[in-house]
Structure formats: C-alpha cells, structure tokens
Amino acid sequence: MARHLITSAIPYINGIKHLGNLVGSQLPADLYARYLRARGHEVMFICATDEHGTPAELAAAKAGKPVDVYCTEMHEVQAEIAAGFRLSFDHFGRSSSAQNRVLTQHFAKVLAEHGLIREVTEKQMYSVADGRFLPDRYIEGTCPNCGYTSARGDQCDNCTKQLDPVDLINPRSVISGSTDLEMRETKHLFLRQSEMKDKLAAWIDSKTDWPVLTTSIAKKWLFDGDGLQDRGITRDLAWGVPAQFEGAPWQGMEGKVFYVWFDAPIEYIAATQEWADKTGGDWARWWRTDKGAEDVTYTQFMGKDNVPFHTLSFPSTILGSGEPWKLVDYIKSFNYLNYDGGQFSTSRGRGVFMDQALGLLPPDYWRWWLLSHAPESADAEFTWENFQVSVNKDLADVLGNFVSRITKFCRSKFGEALPEGGLWGEREIALIAELATRVREYERLMDEKEVRKAATELRAIWVAGNEYLQAAAPWTVFKTDPAQAAAQTRLALNLVRLYAVLSEPFIPDAAATMLAAMQTEDRSWPGDIRAALEVLPVGHAFATPEVLFRKIADEEREDWQNRFAGTRD
C-alpha cells in the first residue's frame, strides 16, 4: 500500500465550466484517484475553486452581490456539479480560505528572505472614475493599427496586433466606460523565477517519464528568447490575499493583493489544511517531507494552459522557500477538447456546460465518453454523432447488454441465484487466461495514467465476456446438458461482479448498480482471475437489474445538436 497525493487544477470561480475543462483535469484526476483507492492505496484527492482576481470582482458586480458572497454561492454551485459528476474529492476547498491567506503570505515572506522577491515600480493605467488600476484587457479603445473601435489594451481582436494600453486611441474603462484615465506609478512584487532557472531546468530534465506535452511547454518557457522571466505576483485589487500584512518584509503595498497564479497553487496545500481542520486529519504528512510525506507520490492533472504555472512558477515557490515541502512527482497534462468543429467558448456559450450535461444524461455517460476520448496526444473533438455512437455501442450494447442477457437467461432457466453443477473446461480456462492478460495490461495502463488506452483495454475486457457467451452458448447447452450450462452461467454472473470492480473508476454509478444487482459488497480488486470468478458461490442470490444504460435516439441527438450549437441562455 502506497500513499498518493492527487490534485486537479482548480477551476476559476467565475461561472460553470464546460466539458473541455472537466476532461482536462478534474475527471482524469478522479479516474486515477478511484483506481488507486480500488487497488488499496491511501489517497488524498484535492481540488478547490480559484476565487481571487478581477474577473470574480466583475462577475460579482454584474450579479449585484458582494464578491465574497458571490464566491460562496458559486463555490456551492460548482461543488454540487462536481458531486453530480461523482468527482470523489477528499476535499473541495476555496482559495479564499483563511488557511490559504496565511500560507500565501508565509511563502511570500520566506521567498523574500531568500532574496527571491524584488520590488518593481511601473506605470499603469488608472481609472479615476472607477477608483482603481485597470488590467490591460479591461481597457478598450480604437486600434491604432486597423481602426477597430473595440480593441482591448492587450490585443486587438480584429487585426490580432498586440497592443499596449497607451497605444489605444480614446481609451476607456471596460468596467464603467469612463475615459478619465491616466498613467500612474504603482509598485509591485516580482518573483525572481530567473534565479531559479538552472535548478528548474535540471529538475525538468530529470523527469524523463513525463508527457512530452508537459516537458516541451516547460522547456519552451525556460529557454525561449531571453529565458525564464521574473513575474509580477501582486495586483492593485481589493479581492485577494493582502500583500501588505503584519511581519511583511516590505512596506507600501497597501491596497494590493497577490496575483491569482501565485496563491492558486498554494491552495493545494491550504485545501489539505482545510480538510484537516474539518476532519481532524493530519495535513503535514501529505505535504511536509520532514513530517511523513517523504513516501508520498504526488501527481497533478491539468490542461496545457496550466502547465507553465505548475512546472515553473509553483515549483519556484516550493523550491525557493528552502522548506521541506512536497514537490510534484508527475504532471499529467491534456490538450484541448473542441466542440463540433470549433472551440468550446465560455463567453459565447458554445458547447455543453457541466450543469447542462447532467440535465441530459447521467454522469457515467459523460464520464465514459470524455475519458475514452481524452485529449492526450492531440486536441480532441466532441461531436454529438460520436458521443451517441460511443455511448450506445460501448455502454449499452457491449457492457449493459452483457449484464442484461446473462441475468435474464439465468432467471428464466435457473431462477435468480447462481445455479449448481458442471465443471469448467477448456473454454473457461482460455477465458481466464485472456482476462488475466488483459487485466494486468489494464492495471499497467492505469498506473501509467494512459487514460484512452486504459478505456480501450477495459472495453476489450467487456467484449471478452460476450465472446465467451457467444461461443459457450449456454442456451443451447442447456437443452442437452443443464449442469454444464449452469457452470457457464455461474461464470458469466461472476463476470458481472468483476466488471463492476474493474469499471468503477470510469463509471461509478453503473458499477454500484451492478454490485447491488449481484447482491454483493465484495469490491476486492482481482488478483488471481480464477479466484475472482468464484467469489459468488453456488446458490448466491441476485436481482436482475433494470437496463444499465439506455440508448440515445437519433431524434434526441439532433435536438441536442441544435440546442447547443449557438449560445447559452
């Protein structure tokens, strides 16, 4: 038994996430967590909402609510949806927690003591009417290049030219529309990542087993152009972890907070502290190598947009502190999931969002499709046709129908209990051999976090059951040798339990239904396959379950296709 710390990139508080966000971090993290628990390991699976920053402030203002109230509400919404997808977090925290404030300030202070923070005075656009500094993208004006009137301070959406806010003609605040803007001096803290460059490079180089996607992005940022740049870790905002605090090694940072990318990853640790405070557990044995975490394996899951923060920035914080914090062991990153020929778009409401998905079908349908099509080697694409075909074929026909055919067969010929008699022959021995090979391969792929390939192997395990039934044909054997048919039926019914155990990480609800139907609580992971197929003994009663997975009809699919093509209401 080993100890595994697993974190999923934390979703931003602003709004409900779409399926692309889900499959990029939370869902594969959950798959891995469930698998490791099933194998008997000790798991700490952490996620949280990322709550600080300007977008949260603006969304709250738009909703007419204080930002803290807004975040509390949205956190509850996201927690509920996560539960709806059966994401099995040990704790779903909040980056606005008191624990994170203390820890973030602690890290900043320690980093400063190690000379890794420097103060930088720069000029930034200030909106007198709004009473605040404006981030570049919250300033709009006319593009000096193409004349587009809604060009943003960082880039013109029309001609794609990169801009500086001062370039804009007639600049105005996106927040209030005010044109009363001026350049003011402001002071910020910068994390001296450039000092950490060599150490980070050596560390990344040592990770030869990481996905190429992860290491190539890290190396790009490390070596491209002038190399790894220092980054500002404070902003002129009210909503966040205050950058001026008691005992801070600097002065004059009043009214400023730490930037989200600095405090968000620290929330992984803080969320574990939140968990500890709630449950009385010990967070330090997961995070402090001087307090029991030296044998922990830490795996992070994230979309590719988050890779720079997790390979460079957060490690700079961890390593730079000089304290014995647990550093990540493996970073599993994902490409993007596109939607029917284009991108999912939160702002334009294009694609399927998590709450909407659950309104259409139960979580297992989505979990199966998303995981079996996870964008590991390249960007992947969601289409309704593909979704319909995969779900109908894999879940309804191959797995669901297998459970259905054998339970109903047994019920009609022998009754609802495992029948007695008969012996296993060559066919059964061959099946056991095939399953043994496949289950070991499935384990290997799950250990390697090869999500798509694991799904393929699992499906092949389901298919093996159908092949066996088709070849053994107990319905024919029954006519001449009922005892032999009984042995075959007994084996197949035991397969249902085995499938439930193996499939649980992908489709937890269906797995629970299958175990309930087999009237067993035995979820033990199969070591010896032969033994695993004798867990349910002769005479063990079962209940013929309802249809495990219903099929998606063509009309339904077309309806959904139309409904989600445009914008979200």
Add this chain to the structure above:
RNA sequence: GGCUAGGUAGCUCAGCAGGUUAGAGCACGUGACUCAUAAUCACGGGGUCGGGGGUUCGAGUCCCCCCCUCGCCA
C-alpha cells in the same frame, strides 16, 4: 513570423530501438446465433501511412525541404 503537437482506412485513433502481407473501434457487406437493450459473435471489402527529396539491403517509423490543421508566443 518563431515554437509545440499533429496530418495513418469514410469517421475517431493506435503503431514508430527502421524489418515478413500497416492495426483497432465505429460505419459498411456477408454469415452464425436467438440468452439479451433489433443486442451479440465470426468473416470480409476498404489505406500510394500530407507532398517531394535523401540515408539504408530495407522507412508511416531516421534526415532535409514544402503544404495543411490546432494551440502557445512575439
């Protein structure tokens, strides 16, 4: 423009320490079976492995050039 990852059967993808007739699922065709959610199982048709050079006895698999897609950055 620079960089990353891709461009393999109609579709979604696997394969690549270079080596006999390039694989899987879906879709399609034929057959088997009738226990089952008109499900399942078997067999089959289908690919000049983006294009062009090169290295090699031999290249989707290595090298060079070009074209296309996606994303990141300037």
